[in-house]
Amino acid sequence: MNPVGGRISGIRLAALLGAWRRGTRQGAADLAAAVELQVLDGHLPVGTQLPAERELADALGVSRTLIGAALDRLREGGLVASRRGAGSWITAPGGDIIDPALPEREDTIDMSRATPPAVPGMAAAVDAARHLLADELGRTGYTGQGLPLLRERVAARYTERGLPTTPAQVMITNGAHHGFVLALRMLTGPGDRVLVEQPTYPNSLEAVRAAHAIPVPVAMTDEGWDFEGIEAVLRQAGPRLAYLIVDFQNPTGWRMDEAGRERLGRMFARARTSVVIDETLAELDLGNEVAPSPLGSAILVGTSSKSHWGGLRIGWIRASEDILARLSSARFGLDLGSPVFEQLVFAELLTQPARGRREEIRVQRDALIDAVRTYCPEWTFRVPEGGLSLWCKLPEPMSTRLAVAAASHGVQAAPGSRFGVNGGLERWIRLPFAHSPHRLTEAVRRLSVAAASVRDCPGELPVT
Template identity: 65%
Template structure:
């Protein structure tokens, strides 16, 4: 912790109280945890810059209407996390963003920027949610801890969100899983077997393709044009000619293209699936990352049009944190009963503590933090787009209205070679071939913008150097990297 007293401006207790707003979680007795989490959120959001002098404990207690004991406990937590520093006689000030809780980073000249994973760090307030969940855990430790379908509290909150988005849902229609990938594998095991056809978009999420291959299912690709979108005629022909056992679709900020299907298109696509009685697994892992505004104002879920054979996959990884390893499936009660009966061959349920953490994050007040995260990602998207235009001027891409990545068209078929060259310049990428059913896509590259803005700008500069080196190289080996 720094011992240097900063020269930053001082924020008054009254001003800080206005900034924090309704910081106490409804019904929570963890006042110090809640206050520390709220201050952390505004520090990481940039509204309490490093160096800001905090009001005295007595002044802050009076402004917030709480005891000095609570204020002292909250400051102790912030000091432990490296967010606040204090000196007797000099008061307290913002000293960091909690980076000491993260793994140490290398100097920028030596750092490896991982652009193979489109996954953000934890949502601000995560530690406060963990502390609140630990307090609530006492009600569950008397049992055996196996809750196959998931905690009722978490299922209710997820169901409420679907209902608010235009798809009436009850807790009985939600099952908690160990991540979205686990949810997809459960659906795959129930719906298809070796040799069965599965309709997918081209390009699509590589881990889903890997799961299909592991199950010896046969993916049937339908081209997804980054400029036009979904090919309804192609999908209809594939449904008629291939008779797939189910379809796997990502219609909200599609991974990797970033495209989003409008409400009219959802009605048309859902009608095709319903008329042919084709089950559909709809991946909504990115639906909460809508830069245009509140996702509640977006188009209704595809399942609202696709009938009772729809299964929605959700995830906390992209919106909150991959470290929670939690996802869910929203489907009819009949389909969930079938999934539950076969689940024991895969796992015995998701961990209780993590479910309590996510339930705390999905309280009504928690969506304000998601709104700030969307604003951050929108800024990071723009930083990356500008940096790529500067350092890779012959690349083209659409700027998506949500999600976590740009899908870039390269001037030549060189995606795999570029991924290898970029690794030599400290940037890890997933080549376009990983997103295709049968490889190919060498003119395409996914570039996520989940890293901080300064790292994105440096990564783009290095990509420019990698492009220049590729033009002088003839043959380089393929790469194999983990993708999220």
């Protein structure tokens, strides 16, 4: 199995461990416990290559004897494996030893990403775009805010959803995440606070930290958003920016209703806090009800990656013309525009109905639900009306251990800790329904075996 976490340096590991000593006598035990905590919190994934004993001893300011004793404890507990000439690495506790020198399993099922394959009309859209490309070849290829054709079609989509929009209010980007990073760059500085949901999309948290801003979480509740909590953070922390996913929230699957959006808009207007709404999953509505209108007072970012294909790196920002002008200036420090050909392909795809994609995802969602109920009946979840994943509550805090163990059973899974500002969420795991029904069923069957090994109580497992 290839290492998931790569190699970590002694200096980086020392910073990650922080104040790991709890006393003066039990140094090896304290160090082993600190490493174990980082494994359980997901900061040291399975396969992470540990620094050499001398390097780590120098970084921590301790003896090699103490480092060796701590590694012995970790090896005895099944959290670390070692081999002469290859060093030591994080492995699956209680499961098979995962050697970074071994090749990755060919039948590994990736349940860590909610990324469906391309829509059936992709090849036809590419052919149509190829003919349109001839008109662009005599131009510079730098499209500023994006090709007029694509901006018109994105604007028309918003108008159809109940938010009148002109092409001048649309900027084409290289995905929704790119749009969010642009907003971060323009609206925040080092030390500024950014309000986020807890749990939330992990890459958004990484973007906030990369901007040297501070994510301030507001926990999602069993009923969705905690509006009182959001209001308290706006009042007490004074965040410069907020980042929210109000359509099939990633990873919980909640969708905010019309009344909630109006209330949210009023709160942010009073606080004079800018808000970015991530609409990555907005069009993956699997229900039959009329969808709520987009929050027009916010900066809206969207992408083609979930609705059409992750390999089509095209997204957009919908905002006022004034904000887009400022974003255009901020963008020059990151990139000079989005690829012309991909814009033409996406513009063609927007002329096709998305019903087939929704039906495909609905079938996959139902297959995953059936598989979880069959193989993992103790796991609980709320059936989402859209999006791409189930947010499953586990019978005990074991999410990171389960993800580590699942790797040895041919499943890559994202533990709950990845979706939290400061780790935690060990009773939760996200399961995307972005594979075929057969593959989803097999993935959950493997996860059930991994979960049984983690809990040390295999019991009876269904037979396929």
